[in-house]
Amino acid sequence: DAGVIQSPRHEVTEMGQEVTLRCKPISGHDYLFWYRQTMMRGLELLIYFNNNVPIDDSGMPEDRFSAKMPNASFSTLKIQPSEPRDSAVYFCASSRGGGAGNEQFFGPGTRLTVL
């Protein structure tokens, strides 16, 4: 089975531009998570969905960030307008079930550079 798919793998953009990151979770998984990894803050959860519904977005840094999950097989994380401090690796993960022991499978990540 295919794992979590993210696109693009690398994105370079200029400050002020809109950036859209995409994620396709593993088929049958009902939880989807967006994480951000930076040198300063490490790995941090931004938002997660259960059955396409956002459950906790308390990690979203500010209103410039938004995430959607229009169906069970697709999610987007949008930054508008982007800023240099948004440069990071963004990971999408999915899991079957939301229990604490349910393993989250991570995608390869999208490395975002905002100039």
Place this chain on the structure above:
Amino acid sequence: AQKVTQAQTEISVVEKEDVTLDCVYETRDTTYYLFWYKQPPSGELVFLIRRNSFDEQNEISGRYSWNFQKSTSSFNFTITASQVVDSAVYFCALRGYGAAGNKLTFGGGTRVLVKP
């Protein structure tokens, strides 16, 4: 609040040496899970092991073993007979059933460099 601390930022060993990674956690949940993930130079996050808070039995899986001590809130991870391919950043993570919900809290990571 949940917190995971990995005090070692980097460990360098020579191939075939054992490597032990330290992890200390904080949580108010009585039920929780602990994880170790590996992030090789290619960047993806790879799940390694999982342990729930009710099971303090230490185990060995291939070259990996772990030591869970609830009394000291520690979940240490050992790679036996290290290989160059083990070079990566290793993350300890915690996920509870309480107020933190589904939040997987990661430690800062320990970079392991295995030299030939």
